[in-house]
Amino acid sequence: MHNFAIFFASIFTGNILLTNYLGMCSFLSVSKELKTSLGLGAAVVFVMATTTPLNWMVYEWVLIPFGLEYLRFIVFIIVIAAFVQLTEMALERYSEGLYQALGIFLPLITVNCAILGASLFMVIREYTLSTSFFFGLGSGIGWALAIVAMAGIRQKLKNAKIPPGLEGPGLTLVIAGFMAMAFMGFSGMIALT
Amino acid sequence: MLTTLLVTIAVTSLISLFLALLMVIADATIGNYGVVKISVNNGTRELEVLGGQPLLRSLQQEGIFIPSACGGRGSCGLCKVKVVEGGGEYLPTELPFINEEERTQQIRLSCQVKVKGDIAIEIPEELFYVKEFKTVVERIRDLTHDIKEVTLRLIEPDGITIKAGQYVQFVVPEYEDLDEEVYRAYSVASPPGDATHVELEIRLVPGGICTTYVHEHLKEGDEVTINGPYGEFYLRDSDSPIIFIAGGSGMAPIKSILLDMEKTQNPRAAQYFFGARSKRDLFLLEEMKALQSSIPNFTFVPALSEPLAEDAWEGEIGLITDVVRKNVSDGHTSEAYLCGSPGMIDACIKVLTELGVTEDRIFYDKF
Numbered sequence: 001m002h003n004f005a006i007f008f009a010s011i012f013t014g015n016i017l018l019t020n021y022l023g024m025c026s027f028l029s030v031s032k033e034l035k036t037s038l039g040l041g042a043a044v045v046f047v048m049a050t051t052t053p054l055n056w057m058v059y060e061w062v063l064i065p066f067g068l069e070y071l072r073f074i075v076f077i078i079v080i081a082a083f084v085q086l087t088e089m090a091l092e093r094y095s096e097g098l099y100q101a102l103g104i105f106l107p108l109i110t111v112n113c114a115i116l117g118a119s120l121f122m123v124i125r126e127y128t129l130s131t132s133f134f135f136g137l138g139s140g141i142g143w144a145l146a147i148v149a150m151a152g153i154r155q156k157l158k159n160a161k162i163p164p165g166l167e168g169p170g171l172t173l174v175i176a177g178f179m180a181m182a183f184m185g186f187s188g189m190i191a192l193t
Numbered sequence: 194m195l196t197t198l199l200v201t202i203a204v205t206s207l208i209s210l211f212l213a214l215l216m217v218i219a220d221a222t223i224g225n226y227g228v229v230k231i232s233v234n235n236g237t238r239e240l241e242v243l244g245g246q247p248l249l250r251s252l253q254q255e256g257i258f259i260p261s262a263c264g265g266r267g268s269c270g271l272c273k274v275k276v277v278e279g280g281g282e283y284l285p286t287e288l289p290f291i292n293e294e295e296r297t298q299q300i301r302l303s304c305q306v307k308v309k310g311d312i313a314i315e316i317p318e319e320l321f322y323v324k325e326f327k328t329v330v331e332r333i334r335d336l337t338h339d340i341k342e343v344t345l346r347l348i349e350p351d352g353i354t355i356k357a358g359q360y361v362q363f364v365v366p367e368y369e370d371l372d373e374e375v376y377r378a379y380s381v382a383s384p385p386g387d388a389t390h391v392e393l394e395i396r397l398v399p400g401g402i403c404t405t406y407v408h409e410h411l412k413e414g415d416e417v418t419i420n421g422p423y424g425e426f427y428l429r430d431s432d433s434p435i436i437f438i439a440g441g442s443g444m445a446p447i448k449s450i451l452l453d454m455e456k457t458q459n460p461r462a463a464q465y466f467f468g469a470r471s472k473r474d475l476f477l478l479e480e481m482k483a484l485q486s487s488i489p490n491f492t493f494v495p496a497l498s499e500p501l502a503e504d505a506w507e508g509e510i511g512l513i514t515d516v517v518r519k520n521v522s523d524g525h526t527s528e529a530y531l532c533g534s535p536g537m538i539d540a541c542i543k544v545l546t547e548l549g550v551t552e553d554r555i556f557y558d559k560f
Contacts, residue, residue: 036285058208066204067197075208082212089223092307100282 003134010138012186017146023114037151041144043105051080052136055119076119084110232313249303258323265304274303279312322354325420336476339397352388357453358446361421365403377403382445384452394445426558434462436529443532455488462490468513472504514544524548531557
C-alpha cells in the first residue's frame with residue numbers, strides 16, 4: 001500500500017519536474033514535438049525505474065557498510081552513466097525497434113539531473129528497495145507526463161502569435177510555471193514520505 | 194584517519210574498476226560486430242571493416258572521404274550517401290536533412306548510419322580519388338588588390354588525380370577567435386597535368402574565416418591540409434561550342450580547364466567572358482591572351498562594368514550578361530560553364546536560356 005501511495009505521489013503531488021524543477025534542460029529543448037518527447041519520456045521512465053533501485057543497492061550494500069555515504073553523488077553518477085551506456089549498447093545490438101524509439105535518447109539523459117535527483121531523494125527519504133523502485137518509476141512517469149503535456153501545448157503554439165521576446169525557452173518557462181501551479185492542485189492528496 | 198582515506202580510495206577504485214570491467218566486457222561481446230563488409234557501387238570495391246562504427250568513419254579509415262563539414266556530429270547534413278542495403282531504419286537525427294525524394298532513394302547521412310552488418314552503398318566514383326593531402330605553401334602572390342594566388346606543393350601523398358574545374362577543401366586551423374578547424378571549398382586553378390601542385394585563387398571576403406586566414410596569416414613555407422578533389426564542374430566530352438563565363442576568383446576553375454584544353458589541343462570553339470568592375474579587378478590578362486593563340490579555337494572577352502577614366506579601357510563595357518548577349522548569336526548547340534557569385538550566375542542562366550542554351554547544358558559553380 002505504501003509503495004502504491006509513493007508511486008502516485010511521485011507522479012502527481014511531488015512531480016519531480018514541476019515541483020523540484022529538475023531535468024529542465026532536456027524538458028526545454030526536446031519538448032518541441034510530441035513524438036520525440038514521447039520517446040525521451042519513455043527513456044526517462046526506464047532509466048529512473050532501473051537506476052534508482054540500482055543505486056539503492058550500491059548505497060545500502062557498499063557505501064553504508066564502509067561509511068562512505070558522502071561519496072554518493074559521484075558514485076551514483078558513475079553507476080547511472082555506466083548503466084545507460086550498457087543499455088544503449090544492448091538495445092543497439094538486439095532491438096532495432098527499441099533503439100529507434102528509446103536508444104538514441106539514452107545518451108541525452110545520462111547527465112539529466114532528474115535521474116540523479118531521484119536517486120538522491122531516495123536516500124534522503126530513506127526508502128526501502130521496493131519503494132525506491134516505485135518511486136523511480138513514478139518519478140519517471142511524472143517527468144514523461146510533464147514533457148508530453150508541454151510538447152502538446154508547444155505544438156499548438158506553432159500557430160499562435162507570440163511576442164518575439166517570448167519565443168522559445170521564454171514562453172516555455174512561463175508555461176512550465178503555469179503547469180506547476182496546476183499540479184499544485186494535487187498537493188496534500190498523498191504525501192511522499 | 195589514514196584508514197578512512199585508504200578505504201575511500203579503495204572502494205571508489207573498486208567500484209570504478211568493476212564498472213569499467215563491465216564496459217570492457219560489454220564492448221567485446223555486445224559491442225563487437227566482428228568484421229563486416231561494405232560493398233561499394235555494386236561490388237566495384239569491397240571493404241572489410243570492424244563493425245559498430247558510423248559509416249562515415251569506416252569509409253574514412255579505408256581512404257574514402259565523403260564531404261563533411263561538421264566532422265560527423267550530424268549538424269551539417271553534407272555527408273549524404275545512398276545506402277542500398279543494410280542501413281536499417283532512418284534515425285530521428287537524420288530526418289531534418291532528408292527530403293521526401295531522398296527518402297525514396299535511400300539517401301542517408303553517413304555519419305549517423307552505423308555499420309552493424311554487411312552493407313551496400315553507392316557513391317559517386319569521383320569520391321574514390323578524394324584524399325587528404327599535406328601540402329606546403331610554395332608561393333603567394335597578389336593577382337589583384339583583393340585576390341591572392343596561393344600555390345601549394347603536395348607533400349603526402351605527393352600526387353593528385355583531378356579533373357580540370359573541380360575543387361578542394363582547405364582546412365583552416367585554429368587561429369585567433371577560431372577554436373575549431375573549419376573547411377572551405379576552393380576551385381583548383383592549376384591544370385590536372387601538374388599533379389604535384391594545387392593552385393587556388395582566394396578573394397578576401399571581409400569577415401570571412403578562411404579568406405582572412407589566407408590573406409592575413411598564411412605565409413610561404415606554411416603547412417596546409419587540403420582534401421579533395423570534389424565537384425561536378427568539369428568540361429563535358431562533346432563537340433559543342435563552349436561558352437565560359439566567370440567573375441572575380443571564378444577565374445580559377447576556368448583557367449584550369451583552359452590550360453587543360455591547351456595541353457590536349459582541344460579543337461572545340463570556345464568563348465570566355467570574364468567580368469570585372471574596373472581595370473584593377475582584372476588579372477591574368479596576358480596569360481589569357483596568350484591562350485588565344487595556343488588553343489585552336491579560343492577567344493577571350495574581358496568586360497568591365499564600371500571602367501574608370503584612368504583605365505583607358507578599349508574592350509567591352511557593360512554588365513557581363515549584356516556582353517554575352519551581344520557576342521553570342523545562337524546558343525542552341527552550345528554548352529555553358531559558369532563560375533561566380535550566385536547573383537551573376539542566376540542572371541547569366543536567364544540570358545543563356547533566352548539565347549537557346551538548354552538548362553541541361555549549363556554547368557555552374559556558385560560561391
